[in-house]
Amino acid sequence: MKYHYLSIKWENDKRMKKIMSMRVRMCNLYFRDAARNKGWEEQNIFLKSQNILETLTAHKTKIWAIINGKYNYLRQVELVLTTKCSLRCRDCANLMQYYEKPYDIEPKKVTAAFKKFVRYFDEINTVVLVGGEPLLSKNLTEIILFLADFHQVNHIHIFTNGTIIPHEKDICALKNAKVKIIISDYGKLSRNRDNLINWCKKNKVKYHLKSEDLEWGYLGDMQPRKRTPKMLQKQFRNCNNYCRSILNGKLFYCPRAAHSDDLGYVKESRDYVDLLSGKVSRSAIMNIVYSLTYFAACDYCNYGTKEMVPIKPGVQMQRSGKENIPKK
Numbered sequence: 553m554k555y556h557y558l559s560i561k562w563e564n565d566k567r568m569k570k571i572m573s574m575r576v577r578m579c580n581l582y583f584r585d586a587a588r589n590k591g592w593e594e595q596n597i598f599l600k601s602q603n604i605l606e607t608l609t610a611h612k613t614k615i616w617a618i619i620n621g622k623y624n625y626l627r628q629v630e631l632v633l634t635t636k637c638s639l640r641c642r643d644c645a646n647l648m649q650y651y652e653k654p655y656d657i658e659p660k661k662v663t664a665a666f667k668k669f670v671r672y673f674d675e676i677n678t679v680v681l682v683g684g685e686p687l688l689s690k691n692l693t694e695i696i697l698f699l700a701d702f703h704q705v706n707h708i709h710i711f712t713n714g715t716i717i718p719h720e721k722d723i724c725a726l727k728n729a730k731v732k733i734i735i736s737d738y739g740k741l742s743r744n745r746d747n748l749i750n751w752c753k754k755n756k757v758k759y760h761l762k763s764e765d766l767e768w769g770y771l772g773d774m775q776p777r778k779r780t781p782k783m784l785q786k787q788f789r790n791c792n793n794y795c796r797s798i799l800n801g802k803l804f805y806c807p808r809a810a811h812s813d814d815l816g817y818v819k820e821s822r823d824y825v826d827l828l829s830g831k832v833s834r835s836a837i838m839n840i841v842y843s844l845t846y847f848a849a850c851d852y853c854n855y856g857t858k859e860m861v862p863i864k865p866g867v868q869m870q871r872s873g874k875e876n877i878p879k880k
């Protein structure tokens with residue numbers, strides 16, 4: 553009996569430790585984002601005690617609520633609108649180069665999944681619309697207006713490769729105060745970069761050009777690396793990815809895991825929560841979003857390892873399809 557009591561206590565302790573670790577992680581991200589929103593560089597936040605004190609004082613109510621489990625915060629979630637892209641980057645981290653038949657995600661799936669997801673959060677700092685190339689999506693206005701209505705959503709970012717000028721019909725939605733277009737600058741490949749910037753200025757659409765900070769690491773091919781659980785756990789800790797991803801109604805820890813599943817390379821039900829299935833619990837969502845352990849997809853990825861060497865961004869392939877992927 554005594555032993556039974558102790559084992560329950562130990563189980564409860566383990567559960568409590570896990571919950572507290574998740575809350576501390578949530579708190580850390582909330583704190584960093586609050587400081588970043590003030591214009592402080594993330595890497596310098598902790599250098600000045602005045603910065604720490606100012607942020608803590610200004611946000612003490614929410615920080616306390618997070619610690620007590622009464623406020624759920626998320627830094628970023630990506631919604632995939634299409635796997636079509638106007639470029640064919642050989643080393644695309646999101647695996648677009650492996651799609652032989654790229655396709656648009658049904659807008660109803662995107663909205664239904666997000667509706668179910670957002671109810672578990674009090675605040676989501678940024679919802680990112682991605683592809684492939686999200687400006688190729690025919691459903692941009694519908695998705696933006698849908699997202700902008702949620703009080704939980706602070707910002708909506710649209711990541712584009714600078715090749716596409718948005719359609720006239722999308723101007724109104726793109727002017728929404730929450731929306732910003734983030735342009736990845738791949739030099740000559742971003743053939744409409746300047747036209748897009750001028751278009752944004754003319755139509756009063758917010759934008760940010762990502763040039764100097766565009767860094768790519770080699771994430772490797774889709775062969776299993778056969779790493780041990782200990783190696784995978786270390787890799788996961790180093791990876792520290794903060795982009796959660798929703799693809800076809802499934803919530804994943806990161807975009808690479810999402811597309812590994814979609815392409816059929818990694819089929820592991822523990823790696824995701826199907827938001828469109830009948831029952832979805834808060835703990836299932838939090839276990840993915842603030843996971844403390846690695847996923848099956850990590851064994852097909854170099855992130856967080858020494859193999860992730862720096863590479864030139866945007867090297868193009870001749871054709872799409874997995875047969876074109878060079879083996880390392």
Ligand code: SF4
Nearest residue numbers: 637639641644684713
């Ligand atoms: S532009 Fe390149 S990196 Fe970006 S989604 Fe398309 S293929 Fe991937």
Ligand code: SF4
Nearest residue numbers: 791806849850853855
């Ligand atoms: S190491 Fe795992 S969590 Fe990190 S990007 Fe790769 S697959 Fe995603």
